[in-house]
Amino acid sequence: MAETARRTDNRYGNRPTMKDVAARAGVGLKTVSRVVNGEPGVTPDTERRVQEAIDALGFRRNDSARVLRKGRTASIGLVLEDLSDPFYGPLSRAVEEVARAHGALLINGSSAEDPDREQELVLALCARRVDGLVVIPAGDDHRYLEPEIKAGVATVFVDRPAGQIDADVVLSDNFGGARDGVAHLIAHGHRRIGFIGDMPRIHTAAERLRGYRTAMEAAGIPVEEAWTSLGVTDPQRVRRAAEAMLAGPSPVTAIFTGNNRVTVTVIRVLAEHSRPVALVGFDDIELADLLQPGVTVVAQDSAQLGRTAAERLFRRLDGTLALPERVELPTRLITRGSGELPPAS
Amino acid sequence: MAETARRTDNRYGNRPTMKDVAARAGVGLKTVSRVVNGEPGVTPDTERRVQEAIDALGFRRNDSARVLRKGRTASIGLVLEDLSDPFYGPLSRAVEEVARAHGALLINGSSAEDPDREQELVLALCARRVDGLVVIPAGDDHRYLEPEIKAGVATVFVDRPAGQIDADVVLSDNFGGARDGVAHLIAHGHRRIGFIGDMPRIHTAAERLRGYRTAMEAAGIPVEEAWTSLGVTDPQRVRRAAEAMLAGPSPVTAIFTGNNRVTVTVIRVLAEHSRPVALVGFDDIELADLLQPGVTVVAQDSAQLGRTAAERLFRRLDGTLALPERVELPTRLITRGSGELPPAS
DNA sequence: CCCGCATCTGACAACGTTGTCCAGGCCCTA
């Protein structure tokens, strides 16, 4: 009676295995393996018999077992902040394309900007024995990754550097981009320029702020306290921050926004504002050219970030490449009108 | 001499195994397993010893082996068209969140609207023994999935129905949405209304076209050949199609666009056009409210699509749920100005 | 003091695949 219910546990719905195929085709187990993997040394006739058995049973190789045996999973992990952010979509897609070119699948995870969740995700991916990791870090301490990297998990950080460990990283030139964007406003006659950015604990935000400060300093403009707003991220508070800068005794005549989400909110605020206010935003946004005025931005190529990182990852997996390296990609100032408005007041 | 190079093959960079931990802690293999999995029946003292060994060696359980043994991978696959499309980002994220709530990871793949690539991806995911699949189909024949589904891979289709097989599917009300959008234009006095959509072999495109035709018919307006443009998708050709409709002896006074990409291109064309032309687009687009005029759209909630599909998937995995079912989510008409323009000329 | 019971521990097989290695059959040549 135990016979009838031999496989009572919830195993893959009783899928056929190579053993089953072998039995049906009347050949040995290894012969099936050879056919499945296209290895040489099988007579056309035998191969046909095996193939028929495979089709008849609907056999599909169990890659879990294969992975266990071979030690490589042909999959890489990507941990980012939020897949639904238009900045990360193209990045993710680019990583996927590179992975695909190397025959690997992509496992995706969103950290939601939470360091604990990032770590949880990364370690789960390591437990799956992904061959490599592309990480857009949320946290600033990645020592937990040291044993993993030592154990051979190729790891590349993107968009922001790793914290406390030495690892490959691919960045945009956040500092230079912001500096040039702000300098652009200054060149158009602005002196009272506001900056609204994310929390400075985020590397990109800090770098962009530094770019802002540097450009102002280079032009000999002292930055007033009220002109910078840091760490605001939700639309409500961005709105209030922008409105505060535009009111007061010495209102700003231009705003530099630290990322795409902030830019969008500020555009809304400016649309309701009476006086024209110049705007340059970090990150490009869709339809920016169709607004009145068009939105001038410092654009970074997120797909290129992803592609560069993924290629680096696979080169590391190939064994080429030695020491961790830092790659910085240039940004591009796209003038569309909003950044070229003269100071009003 | 073979001793020194015992593990020459490329195995996970010689990661420690439970056996190693057991040896170091001076306990049995199974005891380590118990500690790692938080199973009861281990003395605090023993547990501590094991935990120390784990930390010292940097041990991390190999989920590949675990999967092989347990039969469940705690991962699901998502196959969509293009992760970088703003429509799919939120969908993907929603699926991920549901998966996370069920302790599963998400493996992501882009089919690039290519049926062969879709099949290749899906089967690769099946070979990994994902527990379930969420598929936004590119092809229209999914019989290749039958053995997989029979073998227990829970499968839910989203956005478009499966071809040739009976399976769960979660859709937007493409027909009703398009019909209402076109009726909205008609209600504002338009009779010469153009339709620009994707290839009709894509289910959503066909349904939206049907909605257009139905609304026109209901209003007793015969549709002229020159008013509909199907299968154009790249911006160049969409542009030409729109321009053609706007020229000619009886130019359209309004256009209904079949998806977000088409809408964006048509907005550009209309921005350059002399006469105002009304526009309603299927799919919402970011910043649509800030354009002049605001863009009226038939919005679908892509995150909700993903969430619904994923929840269905996990209910199926739980064993609840019997027959495949078709769920249709409503769309929402958002009026912002472009759809309320009166006919010009 | 011994038995029974509860608690803790470990030996062993199995999951499905691939690498190694050897056996057998065939053909070719001397």
Added chain:
DNA sequence: TAGGGCCTGGACAACGTTGTCAGATGCGGG
């Protein structure tokens, strides 16, 4: 025709984990 090499096929172990089961240990009660 015998011997050698080549080609094909299969037996077996191993990958790292978990489920089963039985052994060991300790403790309380009769």
